[in-house]
Amino acid sequence: MKNNRIILKKILSNKESLDILNNTAEGLNTSAVITDINGDILANIGNLDPEAAAGSFPLNIKGEKAGSAVGNKNAQVIASMINYMLAAEYNKRDLIDEVSNSYKEINLFYDFTEKILDCNSVSDIVLLTLSLIKSFIKVDTVSIMLKNDETNWIDVISAYDCDEKTVKNSIMPFNGESIAEFVMLSGNAEIINDISIDGWTAPSGGKTGSMMCAPLKIKNRVIGAINIATENISEFTSSDLKLFTILSHNAAVCVENVRLYKDLKEIFMSTVYALAETIEMRDNYTGNHTKRVMEYSCAIGETLGMEKDALEVLRLSAILHDIGKIGVRDDVLLKPSKLTNEEFALMKKHPVFGEEILRKIKGLEHVVPGVKHHHERHDGRGYPDGLKEDEIELNAKIISVADTFDAMTLDSPYRKGLDSKTAIDELIKYSGTQFDAKIVDAFIRAFPYIDMHKSNNIFKIGDDLNG
Numbered sequence: 020m021k022n023n024r025i026i027l028k029k030i031l032s033n034k035e036s037l038d039i040l041n042n043t044a045e046g047l048n049t050s051a052v053i054t055d056i057n058g059d060i061l062a063n064i065g066n067l068d069p070e071a072a073a074g075s076f077p078l079n080i081k082g083e084k085a086g087s088a089v090g091n092k093n094a095q096v097i098a099s100m101i102n103y104m105l106a107a108e109y110n111k112r113d114l115i116d117e118v119s120n121s122y123k124e125i126n127l128f129y130d131f132t133e134k135i136l137d138c139n140s141v142s143d144i145v146l147l148t149l150s151l152i153k154s155f156i157k158v159d160t161v162s163i164m165l166k167n168d169e170t171n172w173i174d175v176i177s178a179y180d181c182d183e184k185t186v187k188n189s190i191m192p193f194n195g196e197s198i199a200e201f202v203m204l205s206g207n208a209e210i211i212n213d214i215s216i217d218g219w220t221a222p223s224g225g226k227t228g229s230m231m232c233a234p235l236k237i238k239n240r241v242i243g244a245i246n247i248a249t250e251n252i253s254e255f256t257s258s259d260l261k262l263f264t265i266l267s268h269n270a271a272v273c274v275e276n277v278r279l280y281k282d283l284k285e286i287f288m289s290t291v292y293a294l295a296e297t298i299e300m301r302d303n304y305t306g307n308h309t310k311r312v313m314e315y316s317c318a319i320g321e322t323l324g325m326e327k328d329a330l331e332v333l334r335l336s337a338i339l340h341d342i343g344k345i346g347v348r349d350d351v352l353l354k355p356s357k358l359t360n361e362e363f364a365l366m367k368k369h370p371v372f373g374e375e376i377l378r379k380i381k382g383l384e385h386v387v388p389g390v391k392h393h394h395e396r397h398d399g400r401g402y403p404d405g406l407k408e409d410e411i412e413l414n415a416k417i418i419s420v421a422d423t424f425d426a427m428t429l430d431s432p433y434r435k436g437l438d439s440k441t442a443i444d445e446l447i448k449y450s451g452t453q454f455d456a457k458i459v460d461a462f463i464r465a466f467p468y469i470d471m472h473k474s475n476n477i478f479k480i481g482d483d484l485n486g
């Protein structure tokens with residue numbers, strides 16, 4: 020209604036339109052007062068004396084009243100001309116809206132396609148969808164639901180407009196009660212404009228009035244569904260659904276990529292662990308030494324504020340730090356008594372053997388410095404290269420502290436390990452000579468919070484599917 024009045028006022032304020040109407044009125048020897056739907060006078064065509072008005076003729080836009088033309092019998096022609104002008108103006112605006120919407124759609128797709136390639140997790144995909152789609156469609160929540168074939172439940176990853184940076188993870192049973200399950204089974208997108216009337220279960224974690232749900236499909240395989248929802252009753256249109264469905268295709272491809280990447284990473288980590296385990300299996304007395312060195316190293320890295328990617332390299336380096344011991348003979352590696360000079364010289368080669376093994380494995384190049392130099396000393400008296408201070412790579416300095424602490428506290432059939440406090444005192448004693456003082460300090464700060472029971476799996480995947 021408000022728009023109708025604006026369109027009518029616009030026509031009556033246009034000089035060319037007014038000239039046409041006044042000339043027509045003069046030719047027909049008629050006149051008309053044009054009013055809006057409230058009866059306010061907007062124009063007087065042909066200078067009608069309102070007292071002489073004989074009839075009122077409606078002015079409409081698409082069947083909705085916009086105002087009236089009041090005049091004598093011939094004023095109906097004026098009304099018809101204005102109605103024609105109103106229809107033309109309305110269609111012009113419609114066309115502008117359509118072009119503008121198409122432009123926004125193209126922009127949305129461009130943004131989405133470009134940015135979704137950077138998503139490394141389903142959480143990222145949910146957040147990206149929410150931040151982009153809400154500029155186009157009224158939406159409060161975006162959630163992705165993934166069928167978990169192992170549990171036969173659904174993993175739900177949701178983000179809310181009120182708190183865009185937070186993603187909530189939950190699970191729900193696959194029992195056929197939600198619209199998402201219906202969509203997963205049918206493979207077709209749906210609009211639910213009033214969820215209370217349609218009787219569906221709302222997605223968990225939020226009040227829902229209306230929603231659209233589209234399947235996440237890879238070729239013909241449905242891997243889940245994506246929902247957008249509003250708290251209030253809304254009027255999602257078929258063009259909204261079309262737009263959302265196209266977005267869902269991109270989201271599906273990206274979700275699948277995240278899954279494949281996660282599978283690949285698990286295979287990679289399993290292989291890395293299998294490599295590390297070959298050493299542990301040769302020397303039973305080190306029981307889980309690799310795991311503890313990894314936990315200590317990561318705790319130090321986190322305390323130092325290392326970024327996620329750097330921590331990942333540190334973790335791999337710690338797991339593989341002694342891989343070069345594969346090249347050390349059993350009679351030396353497992354010798355319970357003191358090593359001879361010649362035997363010790365062979366043992367000291369294990370960091371270089373480690374480097375030689377790892378340098379050949381694609382994807383493990385970044386762990387080489389941490390492995391090769393984990394026996395260097397801050398004062399330059401370590402091996403294999405006698406590096407000192409900041410010539411030693413950070414990961415190597417960290418592993419050195421973690422490795423030494425674990426070696427000191429380890430019980431063996433030949434000697435009882437030190438208690439934690441005594442071992443930490445030893446680290447402090449050699450801080451600044453054997454060890455970088457900053458790393459010892461970080462270890463001491465981190466130590467009370469290290470929970471060795473938090474991970475029973477040495478090769479836990481740092482970045483899960485959702486996070």
Ligand SMILES: [Fe+2]
Nearest residue numbers: 340341393394
């Ligand atoms: Fe070592």
